[in-house]
Amino acid sequence: MNILVVNAGSSSLKYEVFTVEDNVYTSVAEGLVERIGESVGAITMKLNGNKDKQERTFADHKEALAAVLDHLGEHGLVDDLAVVGHRMVHGGEEYTKPTQVTEEILKDLDKLSPLAPLHNPPCITGVRAAMELRGDVPHVIVFDTAYHATLAEDAYRYAVPKEWYTNHGVRRYGFHGTSHKYVANTAVRELGLDPNNHKVITAHLGNGASITAIKDGKSIETSMGLTPLEGLVMGTRSGNIDPAIPFYIMRQTGMSAQEAEDALNRQSGLKGVCGDNDARAVEERADSGDADAKLALDLFAHRVRGYIGEYSAHLGGLDAIVFTGGIGENSATMRAAILEPLAHMGIEIDPARNDVREFNEAGTRVISTGAVKVIVVLTQEQEQIARESVELLGL
Template sequence: MNSLVLVINSGSSSIKYQLVDVGTEEALATGIVERIGLEMGKIKHEGPDGTTVLEQPVPDHDAGMAVVLSLFEKHGPHIDESLLAAVGHRIVQGGSIFAGPAVIDDTVLAQISDLSSLAPLHNPAHVSGIKAARHAFPTVPHVAIFDTSFHQTLPPAAYTYAIDRELAAKYAIRRYGAHGTSHLYVSHKTAALLGKDPSEVNVIVLHLGNGASATAVRAGKSVETSMGLTPLEGLVMGTRSGDIDPAVLFHLSRQAGMTTDELDDLLNRRSGMLGLCGYTDMRDLHDAVAAGDEVARTALEVYFHRIKGYVGNYYAQLGHVDAIAFTAGIGENDDVVRAGALAGLERLGISVDPERNAGRKKQPTVISPDGAEVTVMVVPTNEELEIARQSLETVSA
């Protein structure tokens, strides 16, 4: 069987894609189509011919997929249906329905659409992307890989919210988590780097990007994670608040007259680091702190405080921790955040060596001192490779 998988990640106005050779674990091409549906789209394709950048109208996802096919045809590598083993789609929300990958047929597509109430910013866009990709590649199997699947192993004590149980059951209210594909890849990669099978280690994964989440992984399985019913819960993020007293919403509704939509916008798009200090790029934040901006300094301390609390919580839940792995854009590139997030945890056997921690990490790197009880690592994530692997395994079964 061919080992080529086209990985698609569709957003409401974008299509990210990567052509992966699972056999060699190599990305043969990668790209993004942005500003779909707006007056002028932006396209970037990186392949054998180098980088190609275009600006042209892209009215919808079908037009976006047509652009992708044209880029492969003109700039390589050559791709057609006979060469593809599968098309793998990243899906944020699989609810309680999908505990693993699913070959996409009309029923599965309808189920993904029905779960849009749990991920209104994501699942409708995924549906649009799937429809466009199935139209472009009608004879290739399409596979849905769900961010929530890895967290289906959470025990009831971890996924259950303390509200009326009948109401929760009626409206499917529970912790689902997110970033599961990344947490799976990084936790298993961490085990391999320790020279062990995933079943032999306990790992805390800190996926720190504009969206951020923490997961406790025991013996290769997720047993606790910070994101909840939606990706809003948990750590402080770029524009999302993370954990907050629900009564804040009641207070703002009553005192400020804010509507449900306004509160949704506040917590998802105008909070987090943006709300705290006006910055979403950590480089700008560090510059502001260095310049003596106390508002920025407090925001960074809030960011560290939240992460540290989750690390302590998950340490307690796991009983013992073999490794902590930083990943994603901030986790891989920001040594200030890595050091600050774990400062003061030496009594738990957790420490960071300043020299090893310095700078960006493009390769897996141990940043804890020799002999540390808990190995602290930076492990670059590769969600596209994980999606490609699972897609190929699913169609090969």
């Protein structure tokens, strides 16, 4: 049985194919189509250990996906396709579980686009293209927000006029849910924790970053809110700030609301502090004595550390901390900066283990020596989407 997972962006399309046998999911092909709709695009395909990249022009997502399916078809990977799983960023309050796609569902999701105007529309476009090309198989959408549907009302509501919530859906939704769910489940299994009785904090740290408190397998608090802008310092996003700052800057500079929103989403975070959003480059600059780069990293670590303290209070204790994402998986420096001041909480890491880059077969590495376990987990969001698609259909 083969499962195709598709993740469509505004001008890109990421895909991965899994085979399933005895509940073991094996990735057999993956790739990326870039610059869809531009004069020159590119398609990268990885198969059987070989990587091939070609420059091609793709008018739209349907043409891009057709090229992917043609390539996969040449290797017999879509002949017995069982399901196509799709990532969707926002499901609102209505969609809190994986959902089999119909045209009525897509029309309903169109109405949610104002909640995620940059993310949902291209996802919907990708789903429609896939259904046109492979309407012979079921399609399932897995929502990034769904994992956080277990938040209690005092965790997801904001202290704003009630009409903002009832009429406009203003509340905390949370994101990166597919990643948080995958790495939390993996950590619980690998650490031998009780699946029904545990207290875990997952930190998905990358260009986009979020942190989640998980109690007994359920998300009870998470850092991103109505949009992915809230919470941690990120590559180009500000994270938490005084809500009055945009209004102040707009009055002082004449900046429009759109310009202010763009600045907070694309010109802030690490980039705003030091001019660079690539954490690897920022670390190199900090090591060379660049004060702005060091400050950017200190701000990042400070914010993550604060959330760990807050979330351990919400959980009433802590069994484990899980790091994932580009920074969480690869930066020993950032993990140490975040955790070294937290020894009083029973959080201690082994510097030698922290510096090791290899992972075991499960894609994990324990780096702690203290009472609270610290584990690094390679996130596999595509695999999680495949699993949830298969489970929904009972395949």
